[in-house]
Amino acid sequence: MARVVLTQPLPRVEALERALAQRGHEVTRLTFTRIQARPMVGLAAQVAEVDWVVAVSPAAVEALASSLNCVWPSGPGLALVGPGSLLALEQTGLRVPADRLTFPAIAPFDAGAMLAAGPLATPAGCRVLVVRGDGGRDDWIDVLRARGAHVEVLSLYDRQPIAPQPEARARLGQWLAESAPVYCVLTQSSAAVALAALPEAERLREPTNPLVALAIHARIAEAARTAGFHRVQLIDPGENAIAAAIECGAVT
Numbered sequence: 001m002a003r004v005v006l007t008q009p010l011p012r013v014e015a016l017e018r019a020l021a022q023r024g025h026e027v028t029r030l031t032f033t034r035i036q037a038r039p040m041v042g043l044a045a046q047v048a049e050v051d052w053v054v055a056v057s058p059a060a061v062e063a064l065a066s067s068l069n070c071v072w073p074s075g076p077g078l079a080l081v082g083p084g085s086l087l088a089l090e091q092t093g094l095r096v097p098a099d100r101l102t103f104p105a106i107a108p109f110d111a112g113a114m115l116a117a118g119p120l121a122t123p124a125g126c127r128v129l130v131v132r133g134d135g136g137r138d139d140w141i142d143v144l145r146a147r148g149a150h151v152e153v154l155s156l157y158d159r160q161p162i163a164p165q166p167e168a169r170a171r172l173g174q175w176l177a178e179s180a181p182v183y184c185v186l187t188q189s190s191a192a193v194a195l196a197a198l199p200e201a202e203r204l205r206e207p208t209n210p211l212v213a214l215a216i217h218a219r220i221a222e223a224a225r226t227a228g229f230h231r232v233q234l235i236d237p238g239e240n241a242i243a244a245a246i247e248c249g250a251v252t
Contacts, residue, residue: 047073
């Protein structure tokens, strides 16, 4: 059994929390954001008019499936950024034909890898709809446009800031004061910064603290190191990869 801190947004964090608890781990949730879906009217017709839909995250996949009532229009393809989004797609029940589904085969699992191979590597003339939350990086979208794609961007959900529960913060402080390893799952750079700023995480900056950051992308890993994490492990995204990293005790 391991001690695990989860930082993913609500309500997405709940499924991973249950899965890890069922595997016998002691899990606490330090969540700094909540995902709130936006009401969408006519999205199915909009999706049907494009060649490719790009869902930038598992949350975007879930919001897309909900807005489409889990019915995928015939014609367009769906591009995902990695295993976490693929798992989210399977869990929603949204069925996309295999020949119309694309995602990076190997790490890094991000938009850059998605654009390096597959149909979006040569998108000239394609109509592309990017679905995501409010905000987000636009550099890779600029690449698509520079390659001749006609790109629209649609925000399907908002990220609302929330304060983590006092009980969870106190548990973090208690765990950091002890010697047993604590695995902190990071799927966003902002979560690394927010956690490190908590008063209960003061010992985080000590080289001998027991916290191990498990980051799903090199950019997040770098943010964790900058925020004060001393031990950072780069892992693949998705429930299985996270569980394997925790249970193998992977430490750099």
